[in-house]
Amino acid sequence: MKVAIVRFLGTNCDFDCEFAASYMGAKTRFVWHEETNLKEFDCVILPGGFSYGDYLRAGALAKFTKLANALIDFDKFGGYILGICNGFQILTELHLLEGALITNTNLRFIHKHVYIKRMPSICKMTRLIEKDILKMPIAHKEGNFYCDEKTLKKLNDETRVVFRYCDKKGTINEESNPNGSLENIAGICNKKGNILGLMPHPERAVSFLGEDGEYFFSFLR
Amino acid sequence: MKATIIVKPKKGVLDPQGNAIKKVASNYFGVDFVDIRAGKYFEVELNSDNAKDIIEKLASQILSNEIIEDYEIIYESRHS
Numbered sequence: 430m431k432v433a434i435v436r437f438l439g440t441n442c443d444f445d446c447e448f449a450a451s452y453m454g455a456k457t458r459f460v461w462h463e464e465t466n467l468k469e470f471d472c473v474i475l476p477g478g479f480s481y482g483d484y485l486r487a488g489a490l491a492k493f494t495k496l497a498n499a500l501i502d503f504d505k506f507g508g509y510i511l512g513i514c515n516g517f518q519i520l521t522e523l524h525l526l527e528g529a530l531i532t533n534t535n536l537r538f539i540h541k542h543v544y545i546k547r548m549p550s551i552c553k554m555t556r557l558i559e560k561d562i563l564k565m566p567i568a569h570k571e572g573n574f575y576c577d578e579k580t581l582k583k584l585n586d587e588t589r590v591v592f593r594y595c596d597k598k599g600t601i602n603e604e605s606n607p608n609g610s611l612e613n614i615a616g617i618c619n620k621k622g623n624i625l626g627l628m629p630h631p632e633r634a635v636s637f638l639g640e641d642g643e644y645f646f647s648f649l650r
Numbered sequence: 651m652k653a654t655i656i657v658k659p660k661k662g663v664l665d666p667q668g669n670a671i672k673k674v675a676s677n678y679f680g681v682d683f684v685d686i687r688a689g690k691y692f693e694v695e696l697n698s699d700n701a702k703d704i705i706e707k708l709a710s711q712i713l714s715n716e717i718i719e720d721y722e723i724i725y726e727s728r729h730s
Contacts, residue, residue, distance in 0.1 A: 486715055493712075522715065529717045532666045575663060575718060609664065 430649050433460040433473040435516075437491045441478035442513065442632060449632035449642060450474065453649040462496040472509035472649070473500065475516025477568070477630060487530060487571040488518030497523055509554055509648070510624040514569055517616070517626030526617055526626045527584065528576035533569070534609030540568040543607055545615045545629055546595040550588045552618035554625050557647035562599045563592075564641050565634040567607060572628040574610035574617075584617055592616035592627055651701040652726035657714045658689035689719075 432455045434447045443459060450457045460467070467473055481490035491497060497519075504510060504525060512520040520526040533539055547561045576584070584590050592615040596605040606613045608628075616627030634642030659665040665687050672686040692713055694705055705723060714721040 485713070489712070489715065521717075527717075529715055531664065531718055534664065534666050536666050536670055573664070573666075577717070609666075 430471045431456045431458070431469060432649065433458060433467055433470040435460050435462065435473060435475050435496060437462045437478070437480035437494065437496070437519075439479045439481055439483075440476050440515070442476035442515075442630065443478070445630070445632040446474050446476040446513070449635045449646060450649055452635050453643065453646045455649040460496065462491070462494040465495050465499050467499045467503040467508065468506075470503070470508065472511065473503060475510070475512040475519055476632070477514030477516060480515055480519065483515075483571070486522070488515055488520075488522040491519045492523045500525070504619075504624060507621060507623050511554060512624075512626040513630055513632065514572070514628055517628055518571060520624060520626045525624050526619055527580050528574055528617065530569075530571045530628070531573045531575050532571050533573050533607075536570075538568070538570040539572070539607050540566065541607070542566050543615075543629060544595050544597055544599070544605065545592040545627075546599050546601060547592060548588070548590050550591045550618060551620075551622040552589075552591045552625050553622040554618075554648045555591055555645075557650075558644050559647070560641075560644055562595065562597070563631075563634075563645060565629045565631050565639065565645070567629050569608070569628055572608045572610065574614040574628075576611065581611060584614075587620065589618050589620070590614055590616075591618050591625060592629070651696055651698075651705070653694045653696075653705050654724045654726070655692040655694060655705070655709045655713055656689055656722045656724070657692070657709075657719050658721075659687055660718055660720050663718045
C-alpha cells in the first residue's frame with residue numbers, strides 16, 4: 430500500500446505518521462499542501478498538528494488549499510483517507526465528515542493515554558483490527574465532538590461511529606469521556622466507509638511506544 | 651465597503667469558553683449571570699462592485715462553521 434503523508438503549514442505529526450506507516454510495511458511519501466494529484470496513492474493520512482496555527486477554527490484554513498481539492502477527487506475514487514486529530518478537524522471542516530470538534534469541556538489541552546472501543550461500523554480501515562479495546566494517547570484542546578441530533582441519529586443508524594472513548598474494560602461512560610464528546614464519540618467514518626477521522630493518535634502507539642497502534646494500522650499491511 | 655461580522659456559537663451548542671467566563675464573572679460580582687456566550691468579531695473592508703455578495707460568502711464559507719456557529723453582518727453606512 431502506498432501512503433501519502435500530508436503536510437500543511439503547522440502540521441507536526443507528519444514524522445510520527447510516516448514512521449508508523451513505514452513500520453507497518455507501507456510505502457510512504459510526504460505530500461506538500463500545494464500538490465494537486467493524489468492518484469499514485471492508496472491511502473492519504475492527514476496528520477495531527479496545528480495547521481495554520483489553528484487560526485479561526487482548528488482545521489478551518491487547511492480546506493482552502495490545493496491539496497484539499499485533490500482530496501475531494503481522491504475520495505471520489507474511493508481511496509482511503511485517514512484524519513488524525515487536526516486531520517479529523519480538517520475533514521469535518523471540508524464536510525467530508527459530519528459534525529465539528531469544539532473546545533474540550535474543561536477548556537484544557539488534554540494529553541494522556543485513553544482507551545477507545547472499536548464499534549461495529551462500516552469503516553473499511555478498521556475491519557482487520559484484531560481487538561476491540563485499544564489504548565493510545567490523545568493530545569488536543571478541540572476534540573469535543575459535536576453534531577445536531579439528526580446527524581447523530583444518522584451516524585448511529587448507519588453504523589458510522591467507529592470509536593468511542595471507554596475505560597480499560599470497554600465500558601463507555603461519562604468518566605471515560607475525556608473531552609465532552611457527544612456519546613463518547615472518538616472517531617467516525619463517511620457513508621462509503623473510506624474516510625475515517627479520529628482524535629486519538631494511533632501513530633504514537635507503535636513500535637517502542639505501544640502495540641495498539643499496530644493493531645489499528647493493520648489495514649496498511 | 652466596511653462591515654463588521656460577528657460569529658457566535660449556535661443556540662444549544664455548548665460554549666465552554668462562555669461558561670468559564672460566566673462562572674468567573676458570577677463569582678466576582680456575586681450575581682448569577684444567566685448566560686454568557688463567547689464569539690468572534692471581524693472588521694472587514696472591501697472595495698468591489700459586488701462587495702456585499704463577497705462579504706456574505708466570507709461570513710458563511712470562511713469565518714463561520716454552520717454546524718456550530720451563526721453569524722451576523724453589520725454594514726457600515728456610507729455617510730458615517
